[in-house]
Amino acid sequence: MKIAVMGAGAVGCYYGAMLARAGHSVTLVARPQHVAAVQARGLILETKAFTEAVKVDAIADASGVADAEIVLFCVKSDDTPAAGREMAPHLSAKTSILSLQNGVDNAERLQDVLQRPVIPAAVYVATDMPGPGHVRHHGRGELVIGAGPASVEIAEAFSRAAIPTDVSDNVIGVLWTKLIVNCAYNALSAIPQLSYGRMVEVEGVRDVMQDVVAECLAVAERAGVRVTDNLPATVLGLAAAMANQLSSTAQDLARGKRTEIGHLNGYVVRTGARLGIATPANRALTAMVKLMEAKAEG
Amino acid sequence: MKIAVMGAGAVGCYYGAMLARAGHSVTLVARPQHVAAVQARGLILETKAFTEAVKVDAIADASGVADAEIVLFCVKSDDTPAAGREMAPHLSAKTSILSLQNGVDNAERLQDVLQRPVIPAAVYVATDMPGPGHVRHHGRGELVIGAGPASVEIAEAFSRAAIPTDVSDNVIGVLWTKLIVNCAYNALSAIPQLSYGRMVEVEGVRDVMQDVVAECLAVAERAGVRVTDNLPATVLGLAAAMANQLSSTAQDLARGKRTEIGHLNGYVVRTGARLGIATPANRALTAMVKLMEAKAEG
Numbered sequence: 001m002k003i004a005v006m007g008a009g010a011v012g013c014y015y016g017a018m019l020a021r022a023g024h025s026v027t028l029v030a031r032p033q034h035v036a037a038v039q040a041r042g043l044i045l046e047t048k049a050f051t052e053a054v055k056v057d058a059i060a061d062a063s064g065v066a067d068a069e070i071v072l073f074c075v076k077s078d079d080t081p082a083a084g085r086e087m088a089p090h091l092s093a094k095t096s097i098l099s100l101q102n103g104v105d106n107a108e109r110l111q112d113v114l115q116r117p118v119i120p121a122a123v124y125v126a127t128d129m130p131g132p133g134h135v136r137h138h139g140r141g142e143l144v145i146g147a148g149p150a151s152v153e154i155a156e157a158f159s160r161a162a163i164p165t166d167v168s169d170n171v172i173g174v175l176w177t178k179l180i181v182n183c184a185y186n187a188l189s190a191i192p193q194l195s196y197g198r199m200v201e202v203e204g205v206r207d208v209m210q211d212v213v214a215e216c217l218a219v220a221e222r223a224g225v226r227v228t229d230n231l232p233a234t235v236l237g238l239a240a241a242m243a244n245q246l247s248s249t250a251q252d253l254a255r256g257k258r259t260e261i262g263h264l265n266g267y268v269v270r271t272g273a274r275l276g277i278a279t280p281a282n283r284a285l286t287a288m289v290k291l292m293e294a295k296a297e298g
Numbered sequence: 299m300k301i302a303v304m305g306a307g308a309v310g311c312y313y314g315a316m317l318a319r320a321g322h323s324v325t326l327v328a329r330p331q332h333v334a335a336v337q338a339r340g341l342i343l344e345t346k347a348f349t350e351a352v353k354v355d356a357i358a359d360a361s362g363v364a365d366a367e368i369v370l371f372c373v374k375s376d377d378t379p380a381a382g383r384e385m386a387p388h389l390s391a392k393t394s395i396l397s398l399q400n401g402v403d404n405a406e407r408l409q410d411v412l413q414r415p416v417i418p419a420a421v422y423v424a425t426d427m428p429g430p431g432h433v434r435h436h437g438r439g440e441l442v443i444g445a446g447p448a449s450v451e452i453a454e455a456f457s458r459a460a461i462p463t464d465v466s467d468n469v470i471g472v473l474w475t476k477l478i479v480n481c482a483y484n485a486l487s488a489i490p491q492l493s494y495g496r497m498v499e500v501e502g503v504r505d506v507m508q509d510v511v512a513e514c515l516a517v518a519e520r521a522g523v524r525v526t527d528n529l530p531a532t533v534l535g536l537a538a539a540m541a542n543q544l545s546s547t548a549q550d551l552a553r554g555k556r557t558e559i560g561h562l563n564g565y566v567v568r569t570g571a572r573l574g575i576a577t578p579a580n581r582a583l584t585a586m587v588k589l590m591e592a593k594a595e596g
Contacts, residue, residue, distance in 0.1 A: 284582035
């Protein structure tokens with residue numbers, strides 16, 4: 001199949017590389033320095049098992065999505081509307097569009113821009129980019145994608161490419177589950193730059209995580225979302241399973257990058273305000289990350 | 299009068315110096331490096347109007363409170379019980395003890411240790427110590443002290459020493475008012491190390507401050523405390539009046555010192571838990587400062 005990755009950062013490069021290795025024709029739409037590196041030597045995919053230069057096309061312009069049967073939309077949540085508008089004139093009628101992004105409403109926001117269906121996907125993968133055109137895989141890689149006319153066919157093709165992919169009729173519930181875990185960990189790890197294991201040992205932190213989860217569940221319930229897990233237990237278990245992990249928000253802050261906090265705890269705050277649910281713990285964490293961003297801007 | 303300052307940091311040195319200048323006999327109980335500096339050249343009091351070496355006694359041992367008619371108890375809140383026990387054997391029956399500390403329950407905690415009355419005092423002064431035996435005055439200096447047999451006499455003596463001092467039958471309400479202002483500013487300024495003026499301009503911060511104040515007022519009301527001010531308005535006004543101020547908690551964190559957060563937002567959290575009032579915003583701010591302390595400890 002012909003597949004384009006719109007916004008090929010670490011996540012998009014990983015899935016693009018896996019699909020290209022399985023024989024699909026992959027085009028990355030990425031920043032110029034990544035495009036140059038990929039054109040020069042291929043996309044370097046480094047996993048625990050192998051390191052390989054994968055042959056893919058790369059272009060800095062959104063016209064790279066032209067003729068794609070599938071577009072993996074992987075930009076940062078703040079960039080969803082702008083990237084959607086850039087991509088829109090180049091999409092063909094038969095293109096399936098998947099949103100592989102953090103937060104729960106990116107598919108909906110992109111759909112509003114494009115005025116056509118977008119399939120939400122929950123992404124479970126740990127990757128980073130140590131340099132231009134070089135993606136490192138640290139663990140996992142599975143997807144849960146929403147139901148749609150092409151979803152089963154996409155899931156089968158992806159699974160054959162070693163991307164375990166399930167179709168769910170409750171992908172929004174799956175995305176909320178992931179969101180709530182992120183709401184409990186991301187800011188609290190980011191602000192002091194502490195790993196999950198150390199962070200949960202600090203006095204009072206588990207109480208705050210429970211407040212955060214309870215607020216999120218109240219908002220989800222009022223929003224009619226069916227969350228897919230026994231979350232309070234899952235959330236606290238994660239600290240042991242990922243003791244050395246720093247949150248993506250922590251990594252963004254450490255690099256002086258804008259975080260996605262407005263699409264994590266900040267999204268819960270806005271949705272709570274709309275639905276009449278108080279979210280003081282999420283509000284405090286959101287503001288604290290914004291304060292750290294303001295400090296970094298000097 | 300014979301006056302001793304137990305725990306002569308910036309606040310204690312300032313009041314000790316002012317009383318000594320007015321002719322009282324003052325003994326500072328302080329850390330050895332301060333004692334050595336004061337014995338060598340007097341206590342340097344630097345104000346915007348003058349700089350002067352003030353003659354006071356200084357000693358590193360709690361026996362320095364012996365024979366004092368008034369003890370100004372100025373240690374950090376965490377040190378209240380230990381400093382009380384050290385001082386106890388040296389107190390005479392006629393000594394009046396004033397707690398000039400942050401938080402609202404230090405006088406009560408000291409009273410429990412000493413098994414005798416302690417007069418709470420609300421302190422409004424900006425001071426720091428740029429070096430051993432050297433205190434700088436930046437502004438204000440007034441006290442509100444609790445009612446007791448000696449309070450009016452003490453207030454008159456202090457006022458004659460250019461320390462404007464009022465006696466209040468609601469000093470606990472006054473202390474809570476000050477506590478609530480600190481709860482709204484200290485942690486939010488400390489964590490990003492931003493001044494009050496910059497901090498309140500960041501998106502969502504005023505909302506969090508309102509959550510914090512509302513929780514504090516609910517706890518105070520349930521505790522039967524009569525708060526003395528229109529607090530939501532006072533709190534937001536302070537950011538303009540003290541735009542360049544960093545909180546004391548911010549200064550403690552910046553110096554790698556343990557903060558008093560457990561006696562500020564942390565006190566509200568504990569009191570709320572005891573009285574059945576939820577305090578998620580105060581809980582989040584307390585945990586965040588504890589996380590920063592844990593990070594600093596490495």
